[in-house]
Structure formats: structure tokens, C-alpha cells
Amino acid sequence: MFAKLLIANRGEIAVRIIHACHAMGIAAVVVYSEADRRALHVRMADEALPIGPAPAPESYLRIEAIIEAALRAGAQAIHPGYGFLSERAAFSRACRDAGLAFVGPPPEAIEALGDKIAARRLALATGVPVAPGYHGADQSDETLLREATRIGYPLLIKASAGGGGRGMRIVTNADELMPALESARREARAAFGDDTVFLEKLIARPRHIEVQFLADAYGNAVHLFERECSIQRRYQKIVEESPSPALTPKQREMIGEAAVRLARAAGYVNAGTAEFLYDETDGSFAFLEVNARLQVEHPVTEAVTGVDLVQLQIAIAGGARLPFRQEDVQQRGHAIEVRLCAEDPVTFLPAGGRLTRFDLPDDIRCDSGFETGDEVTLYYDSLLAKLIVHADDRSVAIAKLRTALDACTVEGVTTNLPLLRAIAAHPAFAAGETTTDFLTTHQVAARLPAPAPLPDEVVLAAAIADVLALPFGRAAARDPWSALGPWRLLRADMPLRYRDGERERCVRVTECASEWRVEIDGTTCTVGVLATHPDHLIVRTTDGRIERFGIARDGAGLRVEWQGKRFYLSHATLDVEHLGVRGHSHSRAGLEAPMPGTIVRILVNEGDRVAAHQPLVVLEAMKMEHIVAAPHDGIILRLPYAVGALVAKGATLVEMEEG
Missing domain, CATH: 3.40.50.20 (Rossmann fold)
Structure with missing residues (x-):
């Protein structure tokens, strides 16, 4: 060893x-x-x-x-x-x-199975059913358009070297094909260094079933049963379980044997996963791909089989034989895994920041790469932790999952925890109705509780910081005027507006001798500014309380830390009359970065006339792309950033004039 x-x-x-x-x-x-x-x-x-x-x-x-x-x-x-x-x-x-x-597997096996196009060909050769599609070597736009017409819409574009939903796009008609193809290629090239794609017929409302298999260098191969991974967002799994609530014992045996047949045909060694789409209407399976590696959701299989997959991977790589035969492997009980991610629970846009509090339950298995105080960077995947529960049956496992999710506390970074709780509590999940359109069909986001409004104290601190034009945080090391942008023009008597979810908070700050009169949404208080520092502000409130606020500028907004919690405030559109600007107001709706990320493409030039909904800028964060489009017809006035720039959430990516 x-x-x-x-x-x-x-x-x-x-x-x-x-x-x-x-x-x-x-x-x-x-x-x-x-x-x-x-x-x-x-x-x-x-x-x-x-x-x-x-x-x-x-x-x-x-x-x-x-x-x-x-x-x-x-x-x-x-x-x-x-x-x-x-x-x-x-x-x-x-x-x-x-x-x-x-x-992991030898390079020859990766080439045979890790490439999705090669894997489809091998599946066809070994009698494993695949969905209708095109996986040819000709990658020209003309050929792909012709093949898409032959396959029929809707269809999927998939990156041959892809994984985790990257390089994948749904296309519903011919007009969408070329833009989707360009986007899929660009994302695949950035993520995998290979922009080869293939086309596949879209199966309506399938279940996503995958089979874990192991093989050693001596010709021995076994499967470790299936995992169902149907609940997904942006083609990425967020809930996995084993066994699947949909399969019969006969189907389980059939799909497991198909996975092992593929592994043997490819000369596979080590751990791998064969993925299938299952159509409940006729009980048919269609092969998707082989992930020639360990899967994120491998703990689900470990829980129901008692096998440590990572230790077995290492042992096989060291020359060991498989320590068991197929008949020795059994499923015991039911396991469920959920992925806790740094992202908005409704839009799924990635989020970053410092974890000021990160408490996971200690009575279940939790796999994580973070602890309280760690920084969540936007350069990599959004996964924070995996919560895995195991019980004698599915209903008990779901109850344990709900309890575990309620015991989680995450502060400082936006997460999908509310979404996971809503899924676990949904009656359709309890009933096992877990197709790939689960989130949209059951409108799970609509069941999420509305976020609590920003505390008035936080809004107050942000307004004082803006009016004083204080170069907090990273901006303190730079020219404060360039850091603050248009906010350097603020006067103490002008109204400030901040976004609070779907709401807008209006603040007016007026200096009165040694104190400040602050009016928030019509309610007035008087405060005294006791001290300002590069990273915080100290004020005295009307009732004599002394409050400390940590403040850092973040693009077009501010991050405020107060009483152990972190809040983000973005500025609403400026009132141009108070800034002495003549002419039309430049609408900025939809032109701010919805998340921190890297600009990977700018599709227009300054001075261009654009139409409503026309793509303008492509932003990438945590391996996912987001397109910023024109909210209306207009003219591009300014493009503040170049390709490759790392921008903060709320940063203005495009300035344009309406009309």
C-alpha cells in the first residue's frame, strides 16, 4: 500500500x-x-x-x-x-x-467511457439502450442544425467532456439552437478544455437513475445498486437517495447488469457510475453517460452497502482485488443525501463571502470542506456540505432529514438551506414523486418563507456610511472616489434608496450640529457618529445604545455586519434630479451583476443600438454562466469592465439609454 x-x-x-x-x-x-x-x-x-x-x-x-x-x-x-x-x-x-x-480508471477506459460520445457508441455496441440523438465527429453548425431537425425538438445539447450540468442546454426550437450551441461550447471549453458537443432527444419528466460500480485489474466487476438523483436545478443534483422508490427488484437487477456490462467492455478499473434516464410511462431506460470517477453522492451508496468507496478506490489502485462478489453486496435500509450550496435558493445564482457561523448537525454524517470563519470563494463549485441520513425505511429517513436540516445554521453566506427544507417537507417528496422537473412541477420555490426585512439599524448604518463617503474595507486602500462611483456626489439632504429583496427602503439623512437625523421609510431617529475606522462604524442611538457595524463596500452596494450577522444592501436607481444631471434617466434595470463573478464575454460595443432582451454580457461564477440582457430597446453608453474582470454583486456591467 x-x-x-x-x-x-x-x-x-x-x-x-x-x-x-x-x-x-x-x-x-x-x-x-x-x-x-x-x-x-x-x-x-x-x-x-x-x-x-x-x-x-x-x-x-x-x-x-x-x-x-x-x-x-x-x-x-x-x-x-x-x-x-x-x-x-x-x-x-x-x-x-x-x-x-x-x-481512478486507466486512460484507455476514460477515453472509452469518460467521453460521452464514445460512451454512447460503446453502449450501443453492448446492447444498452440510448436516447435518440447525434454523436458524430462532424461538429459544424450546419451538421448540428440538420441533425437537430432530424431528432426533433425539444432536445438537449451536451458537452462530450461535461459533467455537473456544465455545457448543457435545453433547446425548444430551431431559433434557439445556435445561441444555445455557442453558450454550451463556451462553457464546456472553460470548464473542461473541450468544446465538443452532442445532441440528445429530451425525454419528458424522466427519473434520473445511476448505478455505482467497482472493478479491479483482474477482471472482477460488481455493481453496488442504484441511486436516484432526480431532484435537480440547472441539471445539477441537489437530492440523492438509495434505493430508488420507483424501481422493482427486476428493474434494479437489469440496470445493474447493464452498468457492469459497460464497465467490462471498456476494460474499466476502479470506481465509476453509469447514469440512465427512466421513463415511468413505459418502464424503459435510456443510457446517459458514465462518470469515470467518484461521484459527489457516493456517501448514499456507502450508507446502504456499508462499503467505503474511497478506501476501496485506493486499495484497487494499489493492486488489490475486489474483496467481495456480486452476491455479497446488499442494500440495507434507505439513505438520502442533500447538497448544501452557497447560492440563492430561488434563482440558484451562486453566492460568496465569509461563513460567520456554520453549524451542522453532529448526529448524522456531514461531509464538508468548510468551517466557521472560512471564506467561500467564487472561483470554484458552490458546494458547502453534504448531509447524509440513513434509516431502516424511507419515511424514517425523511423524518431524520427534516430534523437535520432544521438543526443547520449558516450565517454570512446565502445558501439553499430554505429550498432543501421545503423539498424535505413537500408531500410529493414523501410520496416518492421525484422526477427531474420536481422543483418546477411542484413550485417548491413558492413554498419558501419570505426573507426577513433588513433591520432598520443596518439600513441606518449603510446610509451614514454613504453620506460620509467613507472608504470602508478594501476601498480604503484605493482612491475612495473611484471606489464609490456616483455615490461620491451624495449630499446629506438627498434621499437614498436600497433594495431589500423585492422591497425598496428609502432613507434621508440630515446633519444636525454634532448629530445626524435619519428618516427611514417615514420613521425618524437621531444618532451620533462616535468613530469611523477602515472596517467599521460606531454610532450612539437615540436611547443611548452604542452600536458597532462592520462595513465593506461590495461593488455597487455594501456588506454590513451587525450583532454577529452579515447583510448585503444594493443601491436602487439614483434620483438624477438630486445629482444635478440633465437629460433622461438611464434605466439600469437588469444591468447589474446578479452575483459576483468573472466577465467571460461582452457581446456589444459602446454606441451600439440594441433591442429588448438582447444578450449584452456573459458573467461566470462557480462554473455557471449568467447572461445579462437588455431590459428595453436603447443605446449602449458605457461598458465599465473588460473581459476577464472579476466583478462584485451589484456592479454595473452596462450603462444604456432607453429608446
């Missing part, structure tokens, strides 16, 4: 592999980017080596840097985790060439 293993990943999966290594008596080495130098996986590892700047292409996707780090550390093996380089045949081959064991 290996004495030292390098983990070519980060976050939750790196922590999971560290635990497995230590349980096996193996020293764990990790690599880290500049953004992760204080991350949990770095703190937990026996050794940590830097590999480059924050962007993944300059760090976690650099094969030569990772191989060099492994050799320098004296590691004998590399575990790729999931994502990043885990399904790159070139990485598996580079490890082999360097004399390092790759904890």
Missing part, C-alpha cells in the same frame, strides 16, 4: 479523501491555489503545496504542476477526486508515465 498520496482537488472531496488516507495509515498531501491557502483541506493535510493563482486553469487544472508537486512530495499515488482533472485521460496517462498510481 502507498505510504503517501497526493490529492489533486480541494474542498469537501479533498477532506473526504484525507479521512480515508488517515484511516488506512497513508500520509495525505494536498495542493492549493492562492485562493485556498487557508482552506480546511490545507489545514487538515499532512503536507500542502501551492500550485498557482486562484483561477482553476492556472492551478487545479495544471497537470504538469500537480505531477511535479506529487514527485516533490514523494507521493506514490494521486487521487483526483471529482471535477477538475478527474476524467481527463491525459491526466491518468501523465500519472502513469511519471510512475505514479492514478486512483
